[in-house]
Amino acid sequence: MKILDIALKDLIRSTRSLFLIGMAFAAPLLITALIYFSFGSIASGNVDMPTINVGVVNLDVLPANSLLEAPLGESIRSMFFDESVQSWIHASDYPDEASARGAVNAQEIGVAVIIPASFTEDYLAGNKDTVITILQDPTLSIGPTVVRDMVTSLLDGVAGGGVAFKVLTERSEANGQALDPATIPTFFETYSTWYANFQRAMFHSPDKAALVVKSPAEKGDTGNNVQSMMGMIMSGQLIFFSFFTGAYAMMSILQESEEGTLARLFTTPTNRTTILTGKFLAVLFTVIVQGAVLLTAGRYLFNIRWGETGSFLLSFMGQMFASVGLATLLVSFIKSSKQAGFVFGGALTTLGMISGLFTANIQIAAFDLMGNFTPQGWVLKAWKLSLAGQPASELVVPFLVLTTMGIVMFAVGAMLFRRRFA
């Protein structure tokens, strides 16, 4: 009963701390929300990408005696002014390369497409030295890649026409047939229509495209790629702040020591194990509540699928044991609450960094390796497996490692506390 009284008192104290509430709930949710907000529209399927400002310098002219109706440069230029792309591309004409370069420098545009004067003539003549230059702001990557893909795609279409004509000519000759000029326009029109539909499906209708992309762990419950990325990011935040919350909550023992209430508690007929167990329970409960709130918020606010029930529970329990164990160990080394910021900030941030908590959505071999030696690294492994839809049997090893780590750290911390307050 005394254990529960001590635990309850500590819990009440925790709920009164704006700082603890902020760090336990507001901070991880705020970070995840900011990242979710930045990619959220993608997750919902609503394309809300920043507008790409493109400048076009079209110097291309139709060569004399050309069979084409317009120079290729005009086709490239009109692609950026087409109504279908106006919601995400804002295109402007520039008279020459210098003015386009100046506009990129002034950040009026992010990308400029420079089509040289004799592009059509050189292209049709098979001159491989002719190039379309894409000038880009060096701080950008997505916009220039999209523009380059659009230009390459259009050139592929033109090249396809050339390939088609070559094949038709070769096969007609091989079959001893004279190519009827009247069939050529229909032939090209059919191919162009096919190519346009093919590209449209590839870019705009993933379900009808010739190449479909799937996530490796797709088992119907891991959501789309953005949700999967959000799961990784939030698991990193969840782990970091869970360890922080555990440590901060455990600090009540130091605060009580400084305020003198611990000494008074020692004068009562309550043994030290009971006191420490009460405090342990309070920390455990705080970490459970925090985890439950964050996991629920992750599920319903950010649509994160945490995995199968068994895997989810093993990850969560492993995280609890490890965070309470490390909290006990860390606080046992601290002499006063003033040192807490220094120790928590330094130790937990460093452990978090080398365990890959802040780069959970990127696979970095060095952090994977270092994570084998930290509790945070093992918790992250467990959550990654759970998020990937792995069954509970795959999480047994991480869970056992975390439980062992938690017990060892708690035992060492408890021993140090006993010595200090002996």
Next chain:
Amino acid sequence: MRIIDLALKDLSQVFRDKRSLLFLVAMPIAFTFFMGFAYKSGSDNDASKDTRIPLGWVNNDGNGYVSTQLFEMLSNSDSVRLVELTSDTVDESIRTGEVAGALIVPTGYNKQVSAGNEAPLTLVTDTNSTNGQSLYQILRTSVTKLMSAVEITHLSAETIGKPNDASELNEAFASASQAWSQADSASLVKVEMVVESAPAENWYGDNPYNQASPGILVQFAIMGLVSSGQILVQERKTRTLQRLMSTTMRSWEIVAGHMLAMFGIVFTQIALLVVFGQLALGVNYMNAPLGTLLVSVALSLWIAAMGLLIGTVVKDDSQVILFALMAMFIFSALGGTWFPLEVASGTFAAIGKVMPSAWAMTGYQNILMRGLGLESAWMPTGILLAYAFVFFALAIWRFNKMDV
């Protein structure tokens, strides 16, 4: 003079506390290394290494001519290295990193494609990863050429009146595939970074720390408010502020003294990180030293004014930490210090671009990545100063209302 005395008192108070050094210097340096390492990890260039992306190949349709042609195209690619797998081993091979993705040819693929029906190939990969995105781009081009060759084969065979002649179809397909292998539209497009006034030997445009260094600098400058913001709280707690108010010092002088100290702390921190970035990480802040100085001063003034505002709003030390952290998270994420705003959604990027932290990033990136000079620093500096003024005015308003 009294303003300077007050500022000096604040500075000595902060620098006496060793914990301040952790937040002000050690942590930002560790994080800069960390983030730079994270950005760099994907771009390890070693000429002796096979840098092709490993791609699993799962053929569930035997040796049809279309899938065989695709296999040959990819086998000859300089970008991917094929690893033959079975359907059961795909997920595990991706998870262990043996392959970055796997291309699955479905059963009946050749028959369906030859008949002109839809039969999608499946790429299994993590498109959040750089390798996953690269695989998708590479395969999209290859599949486009492959399907074009199939279409051209049918059109050609129909035009010459042999639509169902297997021999003719095979010959036409071989001819189309051969023609496509020689067509390289990508080589007709050249991409060039627009970089001004940067001699090649001093240019660090591809340095991964060009994003990490200013990003962490801005983030931890805001985080530094934890140290400086606590001074006002301590003064109120110890009644020093009350005593100060009873002297002949005017309110604005007290506020200015504290503001000067906060400016000194933030500016010292930024200066240290700039020097560290320049000397240890090769981030070329000295491309425009005056520009770097202007942006740094304006950034320090804005953050100092915000610190002052936080100091007048909070009630105790822990609230300072909380408010400083919240300010750090909001301004850092929205201002593009964690990731470039270009990758965020339109609304997020639009909001982010007006943030003072985004203007600080623009100021530094103009110098570091765009290679621009002093003139590029005026606009970001002006906007940061305007923000500093607004926050300072709010801080004075709060200070006058404060119950000391």
